[in-house]
Amino acid sequence: MIEKTENRTVRDVIQIDSELLENISQLIEDQASQSILTILADLHSADIAEIINHLNFDDAIFIFELLNTEIASEVVVELDENLREKLLKEIGTEKITNIIDELETDDATDILSDLPSGVAEHVLDNIDIEDSEEVKELLKYPEDSAGGIMSGDFVFVYDYETVKTAIKTVRFHAEEYEHIYFIYVLDSEERLKGIVSLKSLLVNSLRKRISSVMEEELIYVNPEMDQEAVANIMKKYDLVSVPVVDEKKVMLGRITIDDIVDVIQEEADEDMQKFAGLSEDQESSDSVFRISRIRLPWLLIGLVGELFNVLLLSTYETTIQNIAIAAFFFPLVMAMGGSSGTQASIVMVRSINQSNIWFQQAFIKIGKEFLVSVLNGLTISSILFVITMIFFDNIVFTIILSLSLLCIIIFATILGATIPLLLKKFNVDPAVATGPFVTTMNDIFGLFIYMAFLTIFLLH
Amino acid sequence: MIEKTENRTVRDVIQIDSELLENISQLIEDQASQSILTILADLHSADIAEIINHLNFDDAIFIFELLNTEIASEVVVELDENLREKLLKEIGTEKITNIIDELETDDATDILSDLPSGVAEHVLDNIDIEDSEEVKELLKYPEDSAGGIMSGDFVFVYDYETVKTAIKTVRFHAEEYEHIYFIYVLDSEERLKGIVSLKSLLVNSLRKRISSVMEEELIYVNPEMDQEAVANIMKKYDLVSVPVVDEKKVMLGRITIDDIVDVIQEEADEDMQKFAGLSEDQESSDSVFRISRIRLPWLLIGLVGELFNVLLLSTYETTIQNIAIAAFFFPLVMAMGGSSGTQASIVMVRSINQSNIWFQQAFIKIGKEFLVSVLNGLTISSILFVITMIFFDNIVFTIILSLSLLCIIIFATILGATIPLLLKKFNVDPAVATGPFVTTMNDIFGLFIYMAFLTIFLLH
Numbered sequence: 001m002i003e004k005t006e007n008r009t010v011r012d013v014i015q016i017d018s019e020l021l022e023n024i025s026q027l028i029e030d031q032a033s034q035s036i037l038t039i040l041a042d043l044h045s046a047d048i049a050e051i052i053n054h055l056n057f058d059d060a061i062f063i064f065e066l067l068n069t070e071i072a073s074e075v076v077v078e079l080d081e082n083l084r085e086k087l088l089k090e091i092g093t094e095k096i097t098n099i100i101d102e103l104e105t106d107d108a109t110d111i112l113s114d115l116p117s118g119v120a121e122h123v124l125d126n127i128d129i130e131d132s133e134e135v136k137e138l139l140k141y142p143e144d145s146a147g148g149i150m151s152g153d154f155v156f157v158y159d160y161e162t163v164k165t166a167i168k169t170v171r172f173h174a175e176e177y178e179h180i181y182f183i184y185v186l187d188s189e190e191r192l193k194g195i196v197s198l199k200s201l202l203v204n205s206l207r208k209r210i211s212s213v214m215e216e217e218l219i220y221v222n223p224e225m226d227q228e229a230v231a232n233i234m235k236k237y238d239l240v241s242v243p244v245v246d247e248k249k250v251m252l253g254r255i256t257i258d259d260i261v262d263v264i265q266e267e268a269d270e271d272m273q274k275f276a277g278l279s280e281d282q283e284s285s286d287s288v289f290r291i292s293r294i295r296l297p298w299l300l301i302g303l304v305g306e307l308f309n310v311l312l313l314s315t316y317e318t319t320i321q322n323i324a325i326a327a328f329f330f331p332l333v334m335a336m337g338g339s340s341g342t343q344a345s346i347v348m349v350r351s352i353n354q355s356n357i358w359f360q361q362a363f364i365k366i367g368k369e370f371l372v373s374v375l376n377g378l379t380i381s382s383i384l385f386v387i388t389m390i391f392f393d394n395i396v397f398t399i400i401l402s403l404s405l406l407c408i409i410i411f412a413t414i415l416g417a418t419i420p421l422l423l424k425k426f427n428v429d430p431a432v433a434t435g436p437f438v439t440t441m442n443d444i445f446g447l448f449i450y451m452a453f454l455t456i457f458l459l460h
Numbered sequence: 461m462i463e464k465t466e467n468r469t470v471r472d473v474i475q476i477d478s479e480l481l482e483n484i485s486q487l488i489e490d491q492a493s494q495s496i497l498t499i500l501a502d503l504h505s506a507d508i509a510e511i512i513n514h515l516n517f518d519d520a521i522f523i524f525e526l527l528n529t530e531i532a533s534e535v536v537v538e539l540d541e542n543l544r545e546k547l548l549k550e551i552g553t554e555k556i557t558n559i560i561d562e563l564e565t566d567d568a569t570d571i572l573s574d575l576p577s578g579v580a581e582h583v584l585d586n587i588d589i590e591d592s593e594e595v596k597e598l599l600k601y602p603e604d605s606a607g608g609i610m611s612g613d614f615v616f617v618y619d620y621e622t623v624k625t626a627i628k629t630v631r632f633h634a635e636e637y638e639h640i641y642f643i644y645v646l647d648s649e650e651r652l653k654g655i656v657s658l659k660s661l662l663v664n665s666l667r668k669r670i671s672s673v674m675e676e677e678l679i680y681v682n683p684e685m686d687q688e689a690v691a692n693i694m695k696k697y698d699l700v701s702v703p704v705v706d707e708k709k710v711m712l713g714r715i716t717i718d719d720i721v722d723v724i725q726e727e728a729d730e731d732m733q734k735f736a737g738l739s740e741d742q743e744s745s746d747s748v749f750r751i752s753r754i755r756l757p758w759l760l761i762g763l764v765g766e767l768f769n770v771l772l773l774s775t776y777e778t779t780i781q782n783i784a785i786a787a788f789f790f791p792l793v794m795a796m797g798g799s800s801g802t803q804a805s806i807v808m809v810r811s812i813n814q815s816n817i818w819f820q821q822a823f824i825k826i827g828k829e830f831l832v833s834v835l836n837g838l839t840i841s842s843i844l845f846v847i848t849m850i851f852f853d854n855i856v857f858t859i860i861l862s863l864s865l866l867c868i869i870i871f872a873t874i875l876g877a878t879i880p881l882l883l884k885k886f887n888v889d890p891a892v893a894t895g896p897f898v899t900t901m902n903d904i905f906g907l908f909i910y911m912a913f914l915t916i917f918l919l920h
Contacts, residue, residue: 018821046696167662174663181641198658202627203634236506238718257717258698264721265695268728275735276806277799288828292835295803299840302799306792307847313788320787324780327787328773331903332766334791339737339762339896343755346736350729361478368748375752380759387767436799443791
C-alpha cells in the first residue's frame with residue numbers, strides 16, 4: 001500500500017537476529033510487557049511483523065495482544081498469511097473489528113476473506129459504513145484478479161475543476177493518505193478521463209482547468225484481469241500505479257506498484273513451488289504436519305509414475321539378466337533425459353509467462369529446441385561413447401547405449417518444450433510442466449527407449 | 461526509470477501478435493519505411509522494443525535505424541540485453557553517442573558497460589560533460605550493487621531553503637524529469653538530512669523552512685549493498701524510492717521501485733536458471749549455438765556425476781545378476797530421493813533468500829525437515845511395501861527395499877536442506893544447490909544405500 005498512513009519509519013535498516021529474538025522470548029517469559037513495548041516502539045511495523053513471524057505461536061499472540069490498534073493494524077498486513085489466519089482466530093472479534101477499521105479497503109478485504117464468515121459479518125456490520133460498502137464490492141472479485149488487489153482509496157477531481165480546487169482536494173486528503181503521487185480526473189458520470197501528477201499541480205497556474213493539464217493517454221486495466229497480467233503491464237510500461245475501470249470506463253480503484261511487487265514475488269514463488277512439487281506455499285511458521293501435507297501429493301504422484309517404470313523394467317527382465325551392464329546405466333540415462341527436459345520446459349514456461357505466446361512462433365521455438373537437443377545429444381553421446389568403450393570394451397552395447405541416449409535427449413527436450421505449450425493451449429498453468437510431472441514422464445519414456453533398443457538389437 | 465521523460469503513453473494495452481509482426485516483416489521487405497513509422501508512431505516505446513525483440517536480426521536493425529534519436533533512446537533501454545549488445549555493434553558510434561546522451565545516467569551506465577571500450581570512450585568524450593562525469597562515477601560500482609543500479613538524477617534542496625524555493629526547484633526540473641515524487645534535503649556538505657514529498661510542498665505554507673516539513677527518519681542504503689538486499693528492503697518497507705549514501709551520508713543517488721521490480725524479476729529468473737541447470741540467461745533471440753552453450757555445462761557435470769553411478773553399480777554386478785528385480789526399482793528409488801531432496805532444498809533456499817538466516821534457527825529448521833522426511837518416508841515406504849508384496853511376493857526383498865527407501869528419503873531431505881546452508885556459510889549462492897548438483901548427489905548416495913542394503917542383507 002503506497003497511500004497508507006504510516007507514521008513510523010526507521011532511521012536505519014534493523015537487523016533482526018536471533019539475539020533480539022531470544023531477548024524478546026525471555027522478556028515474554030518474564031511477562032515484562034513494558035520492556036517489550038519499549039523495544040518495539042523503535043521498530044518499523046514490518047520489523048515487528050518479522051519478529052512475530054519467527055516466534056512460537058503463544059509468544060506471537062502475546063506480542064500481538066500488546067500492540068495498540070493502530071500498530072496492530074500496520075503489523076497485521078505484514079504477517080505471514082497462515083500465521084495471521086491462526087492468530088486472528090485467537091483474538092476477540094471486537095479487536096479484529098477495530099484493527100480492520102484502521103486498514104485501507106484493499107488490505108481489509110484481503111484479511112476479511114480469510115476470516116470465518118460469522119466474524120467477517122460482524123466486522124462488516126461494525127466498521128465505517130462507507131468502507132464496509134467498498135469492502136463488500138471488493139469481496140466480489142477473485143483474490144488474484146485486478147479487482148481483488150485494487151484499492152478503492154484514491155484521490156480524484158472532476159474534469160471541470162481547476163488546479164486550485166485540485167490542490168484543495170489533495171490538502172483535504174493529506175491526513176488520510178500519506179502518499180499521494182497522482183490524482184485521477186473523472187467526468188460527471190465518474191468515468192476516468194485522465195490523470196494529473198502532483199508535479200503538474202505545482203508547475204501549472206492555479207486558475208487552469210484540470211482538463212487542460214491532465215495526461216489523457218493512459219493505461220488502465222479491467223477488474224477481471226489476472227494479477228499476473230497486471231504485473232506484466234506495470235513492469236513493461238514502468239507504471240507506479242494503474243487505474244482499474246469497468247467496461248463503461250467508470251473508475252473503480254487503483255493498483256499501486258508496491259502491491260505488484262508482492263504479486264511478482266508471489267508468482268515467482270508459485271513457479272518455484274510447482275517446480276519443486278509443493279502443492280502450496282510453505283511458510284516458516286508451518287507445522288511439520290502441514291509441511292508434510294504440502295509435499296506428499298507430488299511424491300505420491302511421482303511414486304505412481306515410477307511404479308510404471310518398475311512394471312516396464314520387469315517386462316525386460318530377460319534383457320537385464322543377460323546384460324547386467326545395461327542396468328548400470330539406468331541412472332545416467334534417466335538423469336540426462338530429465339535434465340534436458342527440465343531445461344527445455346523451464347525456458348518455455350518463462351517465455352510463455354513473459355509475453356503472449358504466438359503459436360506461429362511456437363513452432364520456430366520447438367524447431368530451435370530440436371536443433372539444440374541434437375547438438376547437445378551428440379556431444380553427450382560422443383563423450384559417453386568414448387568412456388564406455390574404454391571401461392567396458394563392448395562395441396555393440398556401446399553403440400546402442402550412445403544411440404539411445406541421443407534419442408532420449410532429443411525426445412526429452414521436445415517433450416519438455418511441447419508440454420507447457422499444450423497446457424497453455426488448454427488453459428492450464430504451464431508451470432505445472434516444470435515439476436515432477438515431466439521428469440516422471442521422461443523417466444518412463446527414456447527407459448522404454450533404452451530397453452527397447454537393447455532388446456531389439458542385442459537380444460535378437 | 462520512473463523519472464524518465466516519456467512523452468508517449470498509450471490509450472489501451474496493445475496486443476502484439478504474430479499478425480502485427482508479419483505485417484511489419486512484409487513492410488520491411490517492401491522497404492516501406494513510411495508505413496512502418498506510421499504504425500510505430502502509435503506505439504509505446506516498450507511495445508516497439510517488444511516487436512524488435514521478436515524480429516530476425518536484420519529486420520531488427522532496419523527498424524531500429526528508422527527511429528529518431530529520442531524514440532531510439534526510449535526503445536534501447538527496453539530491449540533484450542543480448543540483442544541490444546549485438547544491435548549496438550552494428551550502429552555507428554555517432555548514433556550511439558546521441559542515443560546515450562538522451563538517457564538517464566543509470567541507463568547510460570548500463571549500456572556503456574556492455575560496449576567495446578573504444579566505443580565507450582568515444583561516447584564518454586562526446587556526451588554532456590556533467591553526465592559523463594556521473595556515468596564515470598557509476599561505472600565504478602559492480603553492476604548488481606546498489607551503486608550499479610542507482611541513478612544520479614534526483615531533485616534536491618538544501619535544508620536552509622524554504623517550501624517556496626523547493627517548489628521553484630521542482631518547476632526548474634519539471635521538463636527534465638517527468639516523474640518527481642520526492643525531493644531530497646541535503647545540508648551544506650551534501651549530506652542527506654531528510655526527504656520531502658510533493659504532497660508536503662502542496663500542503664505546507666510557502667514560507668516554512670524545508671527542514672521543518674521534511675521527514676527525517678528515513679531508510680537509506682550504501683552503494684556497496686547487493687541489489688537483492690536493496691530489493692528486500694524496498695519490498696519489506698514498501699518504499700517507492702530509496703536514497704543511496706556513502707559512509708559520510710553524502711547523497712550519491714537514488715533507486716526507484718521500477719528498477720527494483722526488474723531486480724526482483726531478474727533474481728527470480730536467476731533462481732529458475734540455477735534450478736534448471738542453465739549457466740546463463742536465455743533470451744528468445746539467442747541462437748541455437750548459444751542456447752546449446754548455456755545448457756551443456758550442467759549436462760556435462762551431470763554426466764560426470766552419473767558416471768560415478770555406473771562405476772558404483774558395476775561394483776555390485778553380482779547383486780544385480782542375482783536379484784534382477786532390484787534393478788527394476790532403480791528409477792523409483794532415485795526419483796523419490798531426488799524429489800524429497802529438491803523440495804527441501806528449494807524451501808531452504810527461499811527462506812535463506814527472503815530473510816537473514818539465523819544459524820540457531822537453522823538447526824530448528826533442519827530438525828523440522830528431519831521430522832517431515834520421517835513422516836513422508838514412512839508413508840511412501842508403506843505404500844511401496846504393500847504394492848511390492850502384492851506384485852513380487854518376496855518378503856525379504858520387499859522389507860529391504862522399503863527400509864532403504866525410508867533411509868534414502870530421510871537422507872536426501874537432510875542433504876537437500878543442509879547444502880544451501882553450507883553454501884551460504886561459505887558465501888556461495890545457495891540457489892546452486894537446487895540444480896542438478898543435489899540431484900546428482902542424491903542419485904549416487906541413494907543408489908549406494910539401496911545397493912549396500914541389498915548386498916548386505918540378501919547376498920550374505
